Amino acid sequence: MDLGFQKACAELKRIREEGVRDSERVVDLWCDCVSRYTNRLGDEKWALYEQVFISALDCGRLEAADACLVQLSRQFPNSQRIRRYEAMRLEAEDNLDAATEIYKKMYETDKLDSLSRKRLVAVLKARGRSVEAIKELTSYLKDFCTDFEAWLELSELYLNECDYKKAAFCMEELILSNPHHHLYHQRYAEIKYTEGTTESMELAKSYFAQAVRLNPNNMRALFGLLLAAGNCASSTNKSSTSASRRESARLAQWAAAQVAERYRAAGSKAAKFTTSNSSNSSDAASSDVATLALQLSLCCSPTAAAGDASSPSQGQQQPASNPPML
Amino acid sequence: MSQFLVEPLAVAKIVLHACKYPHTAVNGVLLAEKPSPDSSNSSSKPIVICNTVPLFHSNLNLAPMLEAALMQIEATYKNYAIVGYYQANELLNDASPEGVGAHIYQKIAENCPLPRSLYILVDNKAIDRKCSTIPLIYYQRKEAGQSQKLERLPNSAVAIDDEEDCLETLANLLVRQAYRSLVDFDNHLDDIGLDWTNSRLAEQIRN
Numbered sequence A: 001m002d003l004g005f006q007k008a009c010a011e012l013k014r015i016r017e018e019g020v021r022d023s024e025r026v027v028d029l030w031c032d033c034v035s036r037y038t039n040r041l042g043d044e045k046w047a048l049y050e051q052v053f054i055s056a057l058d059c060g061r062l063e064a065a066d067a068c069l070v071q072l073s074r075q076f077p078n079s080q081r082i083r084r085y086e087a088m089r090l091e092a093e094d095n096l097d098a099a100t101e102i103y104k105k106m107y108e109t110d111k112l113d114s115l116s117r118k119r120l121v122a123v124l125k126a127r128g129r130s131v132e133a134i135k136e137l138t139s140y141l142k143d144f145c146t147d148f149e150a151w152l153e154l155s156e157l158y159l160n161e162c163d164y165k166k167a168a169f170c171m172e173e174l175i176l177s178n179p180h181h182h183l184y185h186q187r188y189a190e191i192k193y194t195e196g197t198t199e200s201m202e203l204a205k206s207y208f209a210q211a212v213r214l215n216p217n218n219m220r221a222l223f224g225l226l227l228a229a230g231n232c233a234s235s236t237n238k239s240s241t242s243a244s245r246r247e248s249a250r251l252a253q254w255a256a257a258q259v260a261e262r263y264r265a266a267g268s269k270a271a272k273f274t275t276s277n278s279s280n281s282s283d284a285a286s287s288d289v290a291t292l293a294l295q296l297s298l299c300c301s302p303t304a305a306a307g308d309a310s311s312p313s314q315g316q317q318q319p320a321s322n323p324p325m326l
Numbered sequence B: 001m002s003q004f005l006v007e008p009l010a011v012a013k014i015v016l017h018a019c020k021y022p023h024t025a026v027n028g029v030l031l032a033e034k035p036s037p038d039s040s041n042s043s044s045k046p047i048v049i050c051n052t053v054p055l056f057h058s059n060l061n062l063a064p065m066l067e068a069a070l071m072q073i074e075a076t077y078k079n080y081a082i083v084g085y086y087q088a089n090e091l092l093n094d095a096s097p098e099g100v101g102a103h104i105y106q107k108i109a110e111n112c113p114l115p116r117s118l119y120i121l122v123d124n125k126a127i128d129r130k131c132s133t134i135p136l137i138y139y140q141r142k143e144a145g146q147s148q149k150l151e152r153l154p155n156s157a158v159a160i161d162d163e164e165d166c167l168e169t170l171a172n173l174l175v176r177q178a179y180r181s182l183v184d185f186d187n188h189l190d191d192i193g194l195d196w197t198n199s200r201l202a203e204q205i206r207n
Helices: A005-018 A023-040 A044-058 A062-075 A080-092 A096-109 A114-126 A130-143 A148-160 A164-177 A182-195 A198-214 A219-233 A242-273 A276-299 A302-306 B008-020 B063-076 B100-110 B163-175 B185-190 B199-206
Strands: B004-006 B026-033 B047-056 B080-088 B118-122 B136-141 B150-152 B158-160
Touching: A005 A023, A005 A044, A023 A044, A023 A062, A044 A062, A044 A080, A062 A080, A080 A096, A080 A114, A096 A114, A114 A130, A114 A148, A130 A148, A148 A164, A148 A182, A164 A182, A182 A198, A182 A219, A182 B063, A198 A219, A198 A242, A219 A242, A219 B063, A219 B185, B008 B026, B008 B047, B008 B080, B008 B118, B008 B163, B008 B199, B026 B063, B026 B100, B047 B063, B047 B080, B047 B185, B063 B080, B063 B185, B080 B100, B100 B118, B100 B136, B158 B163
Parallel strands: B004 B047, B004 B158, B080 B118
Antiparallel strands: B026 B047, B026 B080, B118 B136, B136 B150
């Protein structure tokens, strides 16, 4: 690790601000470039100690974590935050009973201490007690219903239990609070797709389309739209009309063209900057995917399913930059 | 005679994938060469698992991206078949192959063109930098009966090609933090310029 002190601090600051989980890198940067020169840091020092402490716990580098905790405890004696860090240190040693005791006492002293309550959920999760973790988190959300991070975590806990309806409910709460966040629409659509019923597939198609509208570069939403619209187009369910199947087929073809376009762009970008061998493979890979996407969308033609006389010649239009109106 | 022979590239990619995301579950599929149409009595020879494709490190139980990934894999690796599945569980002490992973594996096993399929579970506790043992546990679905439960295979059923060399290579890769350059399908969906076939990493491992 040959980064200078300034560059290392800048990198650590970027990781801190973006909220990226790259604990090993943080601890390596700290140990190799920064820890010997803490006198050069201003007040940023304390935020850095916190960041390194948590990252060190995350990758089991307990000696580095202890060094940071000592500095923080000296600077901020009798601090609830430091007490919580001491409990997290116990968690890292797998001393979950002692950690739980501390979190419970902190919560009893201050009913508004949301972070200790969330750590209790984390401890339950670490013990593998998912059902109790869900119960604890649900009761937390009754008191702190705008905590988006908690709703997302609850959705994941429900997914681990394969309770798709409740996981979807959590995403609905998030979409209601953040209707312009493309990732929430995309995740909701993925859950609906996984449920697998005809109605949920239609919903998945709509939400994938909305995610694409909010962020046209969301590849998961594009792939999801292609697959969901394809499933809707070839649905043999009585409730789907031939008009709706044609519409779904058009949507699938549009999504396929978008996917193909992005892979072609990525392939040609890779070709400019790499050696000839890998550019051949990335070109081949991107053209494979482009072909695959178009083949998939052509399979979604409703004429085969419905025996309809009118051919889907509208599908030959140039793809617009927005998805067709649903 | 072992039922499977796993090549070092496959072992390395599985362990590197688990090491890249130690805080979440990861999964992927196992690849073997498709048998040629005229090969006879292939069920007695060990199936050679020559490569893997690392798939996801988040939301392993959502279907659409899994379907998209499997279609891309089949389109890209035309001479190879998906013969199995691997998973590393989220919790250190969780050594259970059941759950979503088992469902995905059953689907793979049903569609596998080869006579047998394999489920590899990473033994989280056995991963260490010294690489003294191969940290993998093997399962297979019972062919007989309707139960389709997973049955643990003895280590003798799965051989590692050139095991000592494989362990040494693995140790070197972990020291060099080679897992940082591994690309799984989730990474690819975040940035489609990233190569989910990991061809550069494969060259490094083979040399």
